[in-house]
Amino acid sequence: MAVTRRAVHIGAGKIGRGFVGQFLAASGYDLTFVDVDDRVVTALNDARQFVVHEVGDEPVDHTVTGFRALNSKTDRDAVVRALAQADVVTTAVGARTLPLVAPLVADGLALRSPEAGTVTVVACENAFNATDSLHASVRRAPSLDDREVDAVFANCAIDRIVPDQSGVLGEHGGLDVVLEPFYEWVIERTPFVGSGAEPPEIDGVTWVDDLQPFVERKLYTVNTAHATAAYHGFVRGIRLIREALADPVVRPEVDGVLAETTALLVAKHGFDPAEHRRYVEANLARIANPLLPDTTARVGRNPLRKLGRRERFIGPAAQLAERGLPVDHLLGAIRVALAFDDPDDPESIELHALLGSGATAHALTEILTGLMESHPLFPAVRDVVASTLEA
Incomplete structure (x- = not known):
């Protein structure tokens, strides 16, 4: 039986x-x-x-x-x-x-x-x-x-x-x-x-x-690229993710963050560079699938979570900074994530309430990202937050 x-x-x-x-x-x-x-x-x-x-x-x-x-x-x-x-x-x-x-x-x-x-x-x-x-x-x-x-x-x-x-x-x-x-x-x-x-x-x-390499490979490739395309596309008034990836301004930003996260993943987990390149290309094709009409607003929602300490931007950027490696494109993604303003998304509303609260860039960096002042990434992210407050 x-x-x-x-x-x-x-x-x-x-x-x-x-x-x-x-x-x-x-x-x-x-x-x-x-x-x-x-x-x-x-x-x-x-x-x-x-x-x-x-x-x-x-x-x-x-x-x-x-x-x-x-x-x-x-x-x-x-x-x-x-x-x-x-x-x-x-x-x-x-x-x-x-x-x-x-x-x-x-x-x-x-x-x-x-x-x-x-x-x-x-x-x-x-x-x-x-x-x-x-x-x-x-x-x-x-x-x-x-x-x-x-x-x-x-x-x-x-x-x-x-x-x-x-x-x-x-x-x-x-x-x-x-x-x-x-x-x-x-x-x-x-x-x-x-x-x-x-x-x-x-x-x-x-x-x-060992789950960690798989978790970080997925989060720092698929999620980082997806969110980067969403936030850069959203601030440029682009509705669909696939259109954002085809945009001559957005696509270099997506390629840039993936170059930075690739450097981390190869160094940390020993992924074969050629194999990882194929993984990156396959996932860019997934995100741009014309039969999946995903929107920049949907992918960009919940910006507070996505700016978290172990999430898709701060997570890899922090580890890269600890290794003395470039994080310029990841900082650019953080900048447009802070600019994500969707009245239909509760976290976007909460984010802009925090940005408009009068708190200092220093305090907001700690609140939004969980980074400690002593971390090597902190000054660069604080500068991004400060430029957002001044805009």
């Missing part, structure tokens, strides 16, 4: 449905989506299926079935029971939302019986060591009360471009997702050592012993 494998995925948005959820369903898991948006939960339960459209030279449609959906606000007890029985728990809610998800996960872990076995927890977020952050928040939850639970928390790196879906309706209540064929889902294997458990079988996952 076949054993039922169960997965719970928290966050039924585009990445949740079109990437993580798709692969969990394809792997044969009895899948439960969890979300707070009752419209999405109702649509999932009514439709019982949706389609993931891969667009490119050889388009492919994947029909996703075999799932249910629960609302964690209105049916919390059912969500906790599902978590208590799960073999795999994943999230795609945004890194800043993980502390809000943690009590729910903790309650599910607290309810698990010894017969449930080991549960694997993976936060599939666009942030460094997101699962570690979730784990720390889970451990602080009152329901666990410092008890040990049979769970393995593993960090991962995910990479798949999912553009704005406003024009995507399909036949399944707006649930269909359009995205690129390329994907990368890399999960660290090391947390399983000594646990007595093996990594779960999940289609599309690459298990590695």
